[in-house]
Amino acid sequence: xxxxxxxxxxxxxxxxxxxxxxxxxxxxxxxxxxxxxxxxxxxxxxxxxxxxxxxxxxxxxxxxxxxxxxxxxxxxxxxxxxxxxxxxxxxxxxxxxxxxxxxxxxxxxxxxxxxxxxxxxxxxxxxxxxxxxxxxxxxxxxxxxxxxxxxxxxxxxxxxxxxxxxxxxxxxxxxxxxxxxxxxxxxxxxxxxxxxxxxxxxxxxxxxxxxxxxxxxxxxxxxxxxxxxxxxxxxxxxxxxxxxxxxxxxxxxxxxxxxxxxxxxxxxxxxxxxxxxxxxxxxxxxxxxxxxxxxxxxxxxxxxxxxxxxxxxxxxxxxxxxxxxx
Amino acid sequence: xxxxxxxxxxxxxxxxxxxxxxxxxxxxxxxxxxxxxxxxxxxxxxxxxxxxxxxxxxxxxxxxxxxxxxxxxxxxxxxxxxxxxxxxxxxxxxxxxxxxxxxxxxxxxxxxxxxxxxxxxxxxxxxxxxxxxxxxxxxxxxxxxxxxxxxxxxxxxxxxxxxxxxxxxxxxxxxxxxxxxxxxxxxxxxxxxxxxxxxxxxxxxxxxxxxxxxxxxxxxxxxxxxxxxxxxxxxxxxxxxxxxxxxxxxxxxxxxxxxxxxxxxxxxxxxxxxxxxxxxxxxxxxxxxxxxxxxxxxxxxxxxxxxxxxxxxxxxxxxxxxxxxxxxxxxxxxxxxxxxxxxxxxxxxxxxxxxxxxxxxxxxxxxxxxxxxxxxxxxxxxxxxxxxxxxxxxxxxxxxxxxxxxxxxxxxxxxxxxxxxxxxxxxxxxxxxxxxxxxxxxxxxxxxxxxxxxxxxxxxxxxxxxxxxxxxxxxxxxxxxxxxxxxxxxxxxxxxxxxxxxxxxxx
Numbered sequence: 001x002x003x004x005x006x007x008x009x010x011x012x013x014x015x016x017x018x019x020x021x022x023x024x025x026x027x028x029x030x031x032x033x034x035x036x037x038x039x040x041x042x043x044x045x046x047x048x049x050x051x052x053x054x055x056x057x058x059x060x061x062x063x064x065x066x067x068x069x070x071x072x073x074x075x076x077x078x079x080x081x082x083x084x085x086x087x088x089x090x091x092x093x094x095x096x097x098x099x100x101x102x103x104x105x106x107x108x109x110x111x112x113x114x115x116x117x118x119x120x121x122x123x124x125x126x127x128x129x130x131x132x133x134x135x136x137x138x139x140x141x142x143x144x145x146x147x148x149x150x151x152x153x154x155x156x157x158x159x160x161x162x163x164x165x166x167x168x169x170x171x172x173x174x175x176x177x178x179x180x181x182x183x184x185x186x187x188x189x190x191x192x193x194x195x196x197x198x199x200x201x202x203x204x205x206x207x208x209x210x211x212x213x214x215x216x217x218x219x220x221x222x223x224x225x226x227x228x229x230x231x232x233x234x235x236x237x238x239x240x241x242x243x244x245x246x247x248x249x250x251x252x253x254x255x256x257x258x259x260x261x262x263x264x265x266x267x268x269x270x271x272x273x274x275x276x277x278x279x280x281x282x283x284x285x286x287x288x289x290x291x292x293x294x295x296x297x298x299x300x301x302x303x304x305x306x307x308x309x310x311x312x313x314x315x316x317x318x319x320x321x322x323x324x325x326x
Numbered sequence: 327x328x329x330x331x332x333x334x335x336x337x338x339x340x341x342x343x344x345x346x347x348x349x350x351x352x353x354x355x356x357x358x359x360x361x362x363x364x365x366x367x368x369x370x371x372x373x374x375x376x377x378x379x380x381x382x383x384x385x386x387x388x389x390x391x392x393x394x395x396x397x398x399x400x401x402x403x404x405x406x407x408x409x410x411x412x413x414x415x416x417x418x419x420x421x422x423x424x425x426x427x428x429x430x431x432x433x434x435x436x437x438x439x440x441x442x443x444x445x446x447x448x449x450x451x452x453x454x455x456x457x458x459x460x461x462x463x464x465x466x467x468x469x470x471x472x473x474x475x476x477x478x479x480x481x482x483x484x485x486x487x488x489x490x491x492x493x494x495x496x497x498x499x500x501x502x503x504x505x506x507x508x509x510x511x512x513x514x515x516x517x518x519x520x521x522x523x524x525x526x527x528x529x530x531x532x533x534x535x536x537x538x539x540x541x542x543x544x545x546x547x548x549x550x551x552x553x554x555x556x557x558x559x560x561x562x563x564x565x566x567x568x569x570x571x572x573x574x575x576x577x578x579x580x581x582x583x584x585x586x587x588x589x590x591x592x593x594x595x596x597x598x599x600x601x602x603x604x605x606x607x608x609x610x611x612x613x614x615x616x617x618x619x620x621x622x623x624x625x626x627x628x629x630x631x632x633x634x635x636x637x638x639x640x641x642x643x644x645x646x647x648x649x650x651x652x653x654x655x656x657x658x659x660x661x662x663x664x665x666x667x668x669x670x671x672x673x674x675x676x677x678x679x680x681x682x683x684x685x686x687x688x689x690x691x692x693x694x695x696x697x698x699x700x701x702x703x704x705x706x707x708x709x710x711x712x713x714x715x716x717x718x719x720x721x722x723x724x725x726x727x728x729x730x731x732x733x734x735x736x737x738x739x740x741x742x743x744x745x746x747x748x749x750x751x752x753x754x755x756x757x758x759x760x761x762x763x764x765x766x767x768x769x770x771x772x773x774x775x776x777x778x779x780x781x782x783x784x785x786x787x788x789x790x791x792x793x794x795x796x797x798x799x800x801x802x803x804x805x806x807x808x809x810x811x812x813x814x815x816x817x818x819x820x821x822x823x824x825x826x827x828x829x830x831x832x833x
């Protein structure tokens with residue numbers, strides 16, 4: 001065993017990358033649940049986003065893959081636009097899946113749990129189908145924050161200031177969601193709808209429309225999370241590559257007590273222990289690998305359970321079907 | 327006085343029922359106008375149309391001389407119409423200020439709003455801290471939040487749907503003071519209530535609805551409460567007749583009952599002593615949240631207690647479960663109809679089976695006896711005039727009053743030795759309430775011991791032989807009802823802001 005082989009700088013840098021997909025997906029689900037909707041289809045929306053993002057990104061970067069599209073793609077623009085178009089496409093793909101969920105649960109009043117589970121299965125199948133031609137391809141690399149003065153700061157630079165842009169986008173998104181929920185009227189209305197949909201309706205808010213918007217936002221975030229996996233973290237397309245990340249995101253929302261800042265803590269903790277245990281395995285620690293693989297789940301749940309010991313803040317209308325009966 | 331709102335020929339039909347049929351009346355500026363009617367007479371639909379929640383099929387409204395047809399509550403609020411809901415439209419996890427913001431157009435900035443809330447709450451003597459969480463407030467305080475939310479928008483017309491059903495007599499007085507002040511300032515108030523005495527003291531004018539039509543209007547102070555009830559029902563009202571009873575042996579005895587509440591916001595019971603004899607009705611008054619639910623749970627067996635704390639005919643039952651208590655003749659009917667007394671999505675037959683199984687022998691060796699259960703359900707429906715298309719309908723499909731008749735009837739027909747009911751007539755119209763009270767009194771006459779827990783003091787004075795008050799988990803000594811005045815009861819309720827006299831006129 002040689003622990004000196006574990007480099008703390010690489011460790012932190014890679015834990016941030018490992019955590020970002022979960023953070024994005026969990027952030028979307030947090031908004032959805034704050035509006036009183038439980039969408040268990042995060043995994044399905046993530047993987048749909050992963051293949052949408054991957055396919056678009058790869059196609060834009062190599063126009064030869066799609067001869068029909070060539071006239072539309074400016075060869076000079078394509079290389080730097082490809083990753084971003086992929087991300088936007090992933091958000092749209094995730095939102096499309098979420099729209100199906102919203103339509104079924106909000107307008108046809110189907111059961112949210114069953115519909116969410118079906119969405120996960122549907123997403124896994126759909127992405128496998130769409131992804132058939134993309135196995136083994138390599139996506140264009142994602143642009144990185146690369147300001148020499150910052151990157152060269154010892155330790156801090158390589159750890160925090162030399163990541164791809166999506167890492168910073170995800171953190172800004174957490175900030176934006178926190179600010180929206182806490183300080184804006186729109187956020188207050190959204191929380192109110194999740195708290196007591198009958199009262200919100202009586203005061204005159206359109207519960208169904210507000211919830212649908214939240215669901216779409218949740219889908220877009222899950223899509224971004226999925227695309228981050230296929231475009232940045234892995235980066236390639238494999239069937240079923242989300243491998244349960246969507247379920248972790250769902251659990252994080254609950255254990256973070258529906259607070260955006262705690263999501264960062266939970267996601268980074270989970271990502272951190274995951275990376276750490278991989279390093280341990282590589283170094284050859286004598287603990288059986290099964291226990292090490294278990295560690296991220298156990299540690300994350302323990303820490304967040306201890307932290308969520310304060311007054312539980314689950315939205316009171318979470319998962320309840322709303323029907324405007326006069 | 328000038329005309330504020332003219333309603334002209336409003337009609338609204340739902341599949342199978344005409345909720346409002348050609349309804350017309352006028353509200354003057356600064357007038358307190360009562361809207362009277364039984365459950366299902368169309369009052370709610372009418373006010374929802376005025377508040378823009380429901381669109382009329384035909385007819386028109388005119389507000390201050392201009393055509394008024396709100397398509398959503400925002401439009402109604404912008405025109406100066408505000409509403410205080412019966413089941414409050416508040417959000418438990420949010421603060422007072424956030425709740426008020428949600429119901430306002432162009433809400434000012436947080437700090438300014440807090441200032442406004444403070445100044446309005448002082449002006450109308452309705453103290454309220456903008457930063458408190460709604461979940462921590464009492465029912466009366468929650469209503470203040472709703473009222474202040476309305477007042478901040480300077481409404482021309484304030485609609486109040488059953489505002490006093492959850493208040494103590496003292497809180498009612500404070501509310502009436504506020505309403506008088508508002509009406510002096512020129513605000514019109516449209517007031518819906520089942521409590522006819524209140525309407526007589528408060529309202530200048532009343533419009534009476536029956537089956538969706540305006541059937542009459544009057545000046546309430548000129549009529550007796552009984553006459554008003556008859557105008558609503560459309561027939562002579564049968565007032566429960568009280569017989570001279572001779573209480574027999576002790577059936578229910580509660581001794582030093584101490585129960586810790588399971589609900590973190592609940593009230594624990596402290597040293598409760600109560601003796602109820604055969605043939606006697608004992609009323610338990612007091613404001614909700616003072617231990618009523620806990621008392622009912624302890625008596626029904628949902629919360630087990632020490633063995634000797636509850637006795638039925640000398641047998642200790644404190645540690646028995648509800649079915650074991652039913653076998654001994656102790657039956658209960660909890661307050662919440664849907665979800666506690668009845669399973670909403672199960673049929674009336676199945677609901678009859680749920681509590682009737684033991685005493686009516688509706689199962690045999692674990693197998694259900696459907697024929698007997700249907701017979702029992704049918705008997706309840708017939709004898710208690712439950713209006714439903716059939717016993718196969720779900721409990722949820724019944725109106726509140728009808729379901730309440732079913733729930734009470736189910737227990738009464740099991741021939742109990744002790745029956746404990748909580749809020750037997752809450753939200754039930756006059757005719758159904760009279761029928762329920764009569765059934766309870768008949769039951770006592772046949773030799774059962776009856777305990778009625780209620781917030782409606784008029785009801786308790788009418789029905790009960792002895793009356794005790796539950797206050798912060800303590801039960802006062804039961805006094806003979808005939809010898810009590812409203813003032814005595816006010817004193818029994820204790821713990822009340824001093825100096826506010828009961829202006830309630832007893833019926």
